[in-house]
Amino acid sequence: MLDYLRSNRREVIAGVVLIALLASYLGTHPRGASTYVLTIWANQCLILGLAACAQFFAVVVRGIDLSVGAVMALTNCVASYVLDGSGIGMAFGMLAVVGAGALCGLLNGLIIVYGRIQPIVVTLATASVFVGAALLLRPTPGGAVNYDLADAITLDVLGIPTALIITGVAVLGFWLPFRRTGLGLGLYALGSSEQAAFQSGINTRLVRLAAFTLAGLFGGLAGLFYSFVTTTGDAGIASGFTLNSIAAVVLGGVLLRGGVGSLIGALAGAFILKTIASLMFFSGIPSLAQPLFEGMILATAIAIGGADMLRARNKLEVFS
Amino acid sequence: MGRALSIDSLMPYFGVVLLIIAGSFLFPQVLSADYLTQQLQIAAFLGLLATGATVVILLGHIDLSVPWVLTGAAILSTALVGSGNPVLSALAVPAALAFGALIGVINGIGVAILRIPSMVWTLAVNSMLLGLAVLNTGGFNPRGESSALMITMASGDLLGLPVSFLIWIAVSAALAYFLTRTPFGRYLRAIGFNEKATFLSGVSTPSVVFAAFAIAGMCSALGGVLLAGYANQAYQSMGDPFLLPTIAAVVIGGTSILGGRGGLFGTIGGALFITLLTSILSVMQIDDAWRNIIFGVIILAMLLFQTLRKGAAP
Numbered sequence: 001m002l003d004y005l006r007s008n009r010r011e012v013i014a015g016v017v018l019i020a021l022l023a024s025y026l027g028t029h030p031r032g033a034s035t036y037v038l039t040i041w042a043n044q045c046l047i048l049g050l051a052a053c054a055q056f057f058a059v060v061v062r063g064i065d066l067s068v069g070a071v072m073a074l075t076n077c078v079a080s081y082v083l084d085g086s087g088i089g090m091a092f093g094m095l096a097v098v099g100a101g102a103l104c105g106l107l108n109g110l111i112i113v114y115g116r117i118q119p120i121v122v123t124l125a126t127a128s129v130f131v132g133a134a135l136l137l138r139p140t141p142g143g144a145v146n147y148d149l150a151d152a153i154t155l156d157v158l159g160i161p162t163a164l165i166i167t168g169v170a171v172l173g174f175w176l177p178f179r180r181t182g183l184g185l186g187l188y189a190l191g192s193s194e195q196a197a198f199q200s201g202i203n204t205r206l207v208r209l210a211a212f213t214l215a216g217l218f219g220g221l222a223g224l225f226y227s228f229v230t231t232t233g234d235a236g237i238a239s240g241f242t243l244n245s246i247a248a249v250v251l252g253g254v255l256l257r258g259g260v261g262s263l264i265g266a267l268a269g270a271f272i273l274k275t276i277a278s279l280m281f282f283s284g285i286p287s288l289a290q291p292l293f294e295g296m297i298l299a300t301a302i303a304i305g306g307a308d309m310l311r312a313r314n315k316l317e318v319f320s
Numbered sequence: 321m322g323r324a325l326s327i328d329s330l331m332p333y334f335g336v337v338l339l340i341i342a343g344s345f346l347f348p349q350v351l352s353a354d355y356l357t358q359q360l361q362i363a364a365f366l367g368l369l370a371t372g373a374t375v376v377i378l379l380g381h382i383d384l385s386v387p388w389v390l391t392g393a394a395i396l397s398t399a400l401v402g403s404g405n406p407v408l409s410a411l412a413v414p415a416a417l418a419f420g421a422l423i424g425v426i427n428g429i430g431v432a433i434l435r436i437p438s439m440v441w442t443l444a445v446n447s448m449l450l451g452l453a454v455l456n457t458g459g460f461n462p463r464g465e466s467s468a469l470m471i472t473m474a475s476g477d478l479l480g481l482p483v484s485f486l487i488w489i490a491v492s493a494a495l496a497y498f499l500t501r502t503p504f505g506r507y508l509r510a511i512g513f514n515e516k517a518t519f520l521s522g523v524s525t526p527s528v529v530f531a532a533f534a535i536a537g538m539c540s541a542l543g544g545v546l547l548a549g550y551a552n553q554a555y556q557s558m559g560d561p562f563l564l565p566t567i568a569a570v571v572i573g574g575t576s577i578l579g580g581r582g583g584l585f586g587t588i589g590g591a592l593f594i595t596l597l598t599s600i601l602s603v604m605q606i607d608d609a610w611r612n613i614i615f616g617v618i619i620l621a622m623l624l625f626q627t628l629r630k631g632a633a634p
Contacts, residue, residue: 064439066564111620111624115620115623115624115627116627117623117624117627118577118578120382120577121567121568121571121577121623122620122623124564124567124568124619125568125616125617125619125620125623126616126620127564127616128564128612128613128615128616128619129612129613129616129617129620131612132608132609132610132611132612132613132614132615132616133609133613134609135607135608135609135612136609136610136613139607139608139609239560243384243443246439246440246443247440247443247444250437250440256437256439256440257437288454288455288458289451289455290451291447291450291451291454291455292448292451292452292454292455293451294447294451295444295446295447295448295449295450295451296448296451298444298447299430299441299444299445299447299448302430302436302440302441302444303430303434303436
């Protein structure tokens with residue numbers, strides 16, 4: 001048990017911080033710990049959480065995805081067309097939305113792998129293309145999502161917010177088995193050392209392609225869930241999510257130099273970031289000062305992670 | 321300078337010529353002197369930001385605090401002028417530059433001493449500046465106005481050329497001298513290639529990082545002062561649309577996003593290219609959606625061309 005805690009130190013710290021924040025949020029909320037409060041909280045957290053998962057897959061292979069927000073905007077606009085109709089039509093619609101996200105990610109991956117351009121630059125350019133495509137679909141916000149379906153996914157089941165159930169499924173049903181597959185290990189190998197991964201016979205091109213496709217797929221899931229929460233399509237949502245997803249993965253203990261961290265950490269980081277924002281809302285801090293406090297808390301949280309460096313015994317340790 | 325004049329850095333200039341030729345077929349007025357000098361004037365805003373970004377990117381880092389350093393400098397300078405006090409008004413531009421340098425040093429503390437990835441730390445600094453601006457202005461458009469000096473810097477003409485363009489070129493030339501002819505420039509590129517080796521060779525790497533971020537902060541602040549002079553006011557989020565085009569301008573100019581390789585000559589071309597591309601796309605009155613798509617595709621095409629050329633002749 002102790003060994004487990006030690007080897008997953010980053011996730012454990014993020015988890016403890018999250019629980020403390022959530023407790024103080026529920027404590028200060030005027031309506032206390034009710035299903036209603038938890039549901040709204042969980043929905044907001046899961047949107048950013050899925051975006052952070054997308055970012056995680058790009059970051060773990062030592063890349064970065066600046067098109068996460070743009071993929072969300074595009075899939076959100078797609079969703080506003082296909083999620084209002086018959087039952088079977090909506091089922092295919094959901095597949096189409098997630099598929100569109102995965103296609104965007106695959107496109108990123110193809111350009112990165114075969115064009116040999118840095119991910120940060122590629123996704124910067126493709127983000128502009130995706131936002132353009134989203135604007136083609138929805139020049140102005142509009143469209144609709146079936147309310148019954150949206151309610152089913154954004155409310156609660158037996159008092160447990162559906163968003164938390166989805167989070168649980170993503171972790172237990174997808175991430176834990178996935179990490180043990182060849183591809184799951186390949187992601188970490190590629191992120192730690194591309195040369196070593198290549199020399200151990202890993203198909204590095206395929207793994208990188210898969211990583212960015214997964215990033216796009218989770219971007220699509222984030223866009224889908226966002227559509228259920230807002231029940232409308234809006235091409236202008238891109239900018240906030242991309243940068244917040246980067247902040248979330250870093251808060252969750254995922255290292256930007258690749259190979260370290262987990263999907264659980266990324267989710268925890270996103271939940272922390274959103275809980276801080278919600279906490280601020282009820283904290284009694286004047287509303288004009290809230291953005292400053294949010295920024296300062298983000299900076300402090302990141303700086304505490306960096307404070308390890310001040311204790312480095314050998315000056316060379318800091319360059320690793 | 322041999323390295324600075326690589327084919328990569330000349331490419332955006334070819335792009336500019338192509339754009340002008342193609343644009344002139346659709347709209348003859350593209351070839352008029354008025355239109356072209358106006359482009360030089362507008363390119364200076366993006367160009368100054370990209371100049372600072374080049375210095376940081378050569379170091380192997382990135383500065384995402386550009387938008388709110390720019391906005392903060394604009395708010396600060398217009399507020400000082402708006403106070404009506406002639407002394408404060410004269411201090412507007414130096415104060416804005418000092419503000420930019422201060423933020424640069426704060427960026428440097430996080431990156432050089434706490435060793436936080438610059439992409440995250442400058443992002444956090446950016447959101448703190450946003451918070452400060454909101455707290456300071458109450459979320460409304462900040463009051464204030466631009467001084468005569470700021471308006472001349474942004475919109476004046478000298479010998480037929482826009483003053484803003486001359487300022488941009490002067491700043492770029494001065495920095496290019498520092499980057500190519502002084503130890504600072506060599507250390508900067510060396511850190512971009514391999515920070516550990518540079519440190520082991522006896523270079524005080526943190527001070528180079530501090531200087532680079534301070535220069536970038538001052539460039540962003542100067543860009544903010546010019547934009548405030550151009551619009552005769554500061555407004556919330558005036559810097560947000562500049563962040564990504566700034567990075568695109570640097571990369572199109574042949575500077576490697578990984579650091580170490582590249583130079584300011586290419587960045588000037590990159591900023592001209594992006595400004596002209598944006599302008600021609602809006603002159604053509606294409607709707608926003610297609611403008612975004614074409615913008616992204618052209619940037620991708622230029623980057624692909626760069627790598628394909630290297631693949632053909634390693």
